[in-house]
Amino acid sequence: MLDRAKVRVVIVGGGMAGLSAAQHLYANGFKNVTLVEARDRLGGRIQTQIIGGKDLVEMGANWILGACAANPAFVLAKQNNIQLGRITELTGRWVVEDLWIKPDGTVIGANIVQRAMEEFRQILGQVSEKTKSLRVNPVGFIKVSFTLAIQDMSGADQRDALCIMRSMVNFLQVYDGGYLERSRGKGEPFNPLPGGAMCLPDGMQFLLDSLTKDLPSDSVQLNSQVVSIDWSDPECRVTCEGGRTHEADHVIISLPVGVLKQHRKKLFIPHLPAKKAEAINTVPMGKLNKIFLRWEKPFWEPGMGAIQLCWSDDDAEPLDWWRRIPSFLEVGPNVLLAMVSGEQAEHLESFCDQEILEKCSFLIRQFLRNPSIASPDQILVSRWCSDPYSRGSFIYQGTNVTEEILEELGSPLEEHRVLFAGEATVPWAYGKMHAARASGLREAERIIGLY
Incomplete structure (x- = not known):
């Protein structure tokens, strides 16, 4: 031998x-x-970078799903005494306290947000089974089921709830690289391994x-x-x-x-x-890109959470990449994260960083109805689709x-x-x-x- x-x-x-x-x-x-x-x-x-000379961000993989002995990545971290931090909300950080805002700047009331979240999560738990048995795509199933579930609400409240649903669907698309409608109903971010999700703060x-x-x-x-x-x-x-x-x-x-x-x-x-x-x-x-925006002087209060973009309709043009942004999520005291998935993520890569920065700045000012908000001082954008050594984000x-x-x-x-x-x-x-x-x-x- x-x-x-x-x-x-x-x-x-x-x-x-x-x-x-x-x-x-x-x-x-x-x-x-x-x-x-x-x-x-x-x-x-896996690519850790620093934005603005201070803040650490992950351009690619950013957590360990399933903090248990059956997960070899988790075991590797524990064996090497790598600091871990628990992520309590995997589902897009969907919490009532976030700013759920429509394009005209209207903040949706907490009672409507709470109801929409409850109905959406209940439907989400049925996606894999129902889409397989009924042979419908997950996005279609979610939209039809959600519309039926909120029929008892008033007309105005229904419209607001549908706006929230669109934001949540946009985030679910992240987990299938923008192709939830073509998947086997696995759009939920939950991993079969127990133990929850962990991040690496360092x-x-x-x-x-x-x-x-x-x-x-x-x-x-x-x-x-x-x-x-x-x-x-x-x-x-x-x-x-x-x-x-x-x-x-x-x-x-x-x-x-x-x-x-x-x-x-x-x-x-x-x-x-x-x-x-x-x-x-x-x-x-799948196709997924991240946009990190950093301000030297943030316009938001610490602990804001997220600006959830609740679009009023489904009439986005295929190349309107910004319509696939579910939220601007606070990932650091000075940094917000936006994510874009699907064909729109690939189209995003045809724009330079400055153009992306300007569009994101416009969206933030539009949704918050505050034209005086300063543009970010720095931006980092992943470009996994055109990367010749990746050609996409994940399967x-x-x-x-x-x-x-x-x-x-x-x-x-x-x-x-x-x-x-x-x-x-x-x-x-x-x-x-x-x-x-x-x-x-x-x-x-x-x-x-x-x-």
Whole structure:
């Protein structure tokens, strides 16, 4: 049996999945591990940044869903004594005390907000079951059910409640990357793992640091975009831009599905088997972008919560990206967060930061009926759709996606010579950060089991 230290493993992609595989292999005696990453940084769709030189924000993944021993991301944080903070409200921070405001500046009364929230949450609990049995899309089911549930309210109160419902649907879209109407009714943000949700007050970067701290510096190669993976012979060859080639006994592919969709035909030599290619084509990528706005002197009082944008109708043009903003959420004493999902998230990326800043400033002044509110001093905008190394934000479970398809995505090729990891390859946690972590450990264990 070959000495583990001599087994050559190349890992393509330095996100949570790739780093988890590299760290686990190295800790188990595999010293000839090379991780190649196209970006100039590690982390993939985990990216902690600082805005205004002071405030920490997460451009991508920003919490651990399921704070329990079954969650490998949570276990990683606990093992490394990383500070965790509990998130008590996952559902868009829907609380009565927020400012629920219509475009004309009218603040909706607390009694209407309370009733709308109660009805919406009750309907939300039925979405998965009802949309499956009735074969209707989740958005349609929610809107029809909600309209029926508030029929006893007066005409004016009904209209206000419908405005609140639109804001809540906009936020639910965030969890399916803007395609809740095409999903299998999984729009609710609740994870099947117990324990609630946890954030990392000091940044998700600490999770990444815990994985890289013991890896030799020469085992990680940044700015190394892979152009071909030749698995036609027992010895695989991974070639990067510039012609540098790595020979390997095993290759772990941890690229996002969006990248595989775009490049699989020219990336793999020979082409991937038909079932693998079909699985890649079937699993859809969601689209979600974040807009962080920072003021040196905030216009709001500390603890405001959120400005919930309650649109008066559904007549938004497809390219009106701002109509997909559910709220401006207070995420720091000086910072508000807006999120945009779906096709509108992709369209958002065609605008420069200054144009986005000006539009958000206009919306805040419009809804608060206060033209004197100053524009933000800084802005950070994620652009995951046009990012060539992401091509989307995360996967969602479309109507054609089955557990078998997700398992096919994660199945190895040719006696474990080519293996696949990533958040799309774990059926029980698809699209989540801990799925990426679990998949990296899984593929590392496949290789460990051979030696």
